[in-house]
Amino acid sequence: MPKVSSVIVPYASYLRVYEPLAAFPEPERSHWARYARRPDHPSYQDELRRSLADLLPVPPVAVPVHESSDAFVLDADGVLHVCPWRTRLRGWQALAELDEELPRPVLEAVLPEVVRLQAAKDYERWRERNPDARPWIRTATWQVPLDWFVLVADEERAYEKGTAEVAPALRYRTPMVQARRRVARGLRTLREAMDEGPLIDGLLDVGRWLEEFHPRSLVELDYGGLVHTLPAGDLEDDHSAADVAAGIEALRVGDGAAAGEAYERLVERWRAVRDRRSAN
Numbered sequence: 001m002p003k004v005s006s007v008i009v010p011y012a013s014y015l016r017v018y019e020p021l022a023a024f025p026e027p028e029r030s031h032w033a034r035y036a037r038r039p040d041h042p043s044y045q046d047e048l049r050r051s052l053a054d055l056l057p058v059p060p061v062a063v064p065v066h067e068s069s070d071a072f073v074l075d076a077d078g079v080l081h082v083c084p085w086r087t088r089l090r091g092w093q094a095l096a097e098l099d100e101e102l103p104r105p106v107l108e109a110v111l112p113e114v115v116r117l118q119a120a121k122d123y124e125r126w127r128e129r130n131p132d133a134r135p136w137i138r139t140a141t142w143q144v145p146l147d148w149f150v151l152v153a154d155e156e157r158a159y160e161k162g163t164a165e166v167a168p169a170l171r172y173r174t175p176m177v178q179a180r181r182r183v184a185r186g187l188r189t190l191r192e193a194m195d196e197g198p199l200i201d202g203l204l205d206v207g208r209w210l211e212e213f214h215p216r217s218l219v220e221l222d223y224g225g226l227v228h229t230l231p232a233g234d235l236e237d238d239h240s241a242a243d244v245a246a247g248i249e250a251l252r253v254g255d256g257a258a259a260g261e262a263y264e265r266l267v268e269r270w271r272a273v274r275d276r277r278s279a280n
Helices: 028-036 044-053 087-095 104-110 113-129 146-150 176-193 198-210 224-228 232-236 240-252 256-279
Strands: 012-020 071-076 079-084 137-141 157-160 169-175 218-222
Touching (some): 012 071, 028 079, 044 224, 087 113, 087 137, 146 176, 169 176, 176 218, 240 256
Antiparallel strands (some): 012 079, 071 079, 169 218
């Protein structure tokens, strides 16, 4: 569980894939085996602080010069699973989305155009040498995308109350086979109920991403920094995955009213987060 810090980190949620150690080729497999034996490992807040520190120099560092050698590690029933950070790759990908996220004056102040163009050229050259590369982590700011909730079930929810020293935590974790099955079922129901929509597009995208990983992987949805946007009571009562599942099931049986009620519960729950984002 992340420790409480005086440093406010971005309000981001995460979708992570932990692959079994056997899925990694050598010499990477040996690297992660040694890494897992370390007494402690950095947290997602440590990664965020490193990234924020790169924005302080003049000119700022848009993406790390070298790829991260860190990862999240997980022992599940005696099997070591690893989720590499791949901060450099994710930085390149996030940079391509900034035009839609930030107003141009803000973007220019944070990352001047010359810096962004150079990073884009570096990424293009790197992609030519690594055409099959993909991140193990997806990040969303100020929200948990609805399509992520389709991958998990309410019984997989794990909530930990915070203390004066430790921040609260809310996550879901599910086997890859279950996540893929839920994507397929969700897509089938949604396509029968509607022609198109952002939820269908999101599920198609995340489903293609999941297919890139070992079938015995684990999928984790982590609220991350979003826990700081919700009052403790609201966070403890948050069962968004159950509401998404209820909405899809209602669509499957043709109950539009119940589907609408589930959607309204989601809208109401996340209104405070959206309002806070607008205030910033």
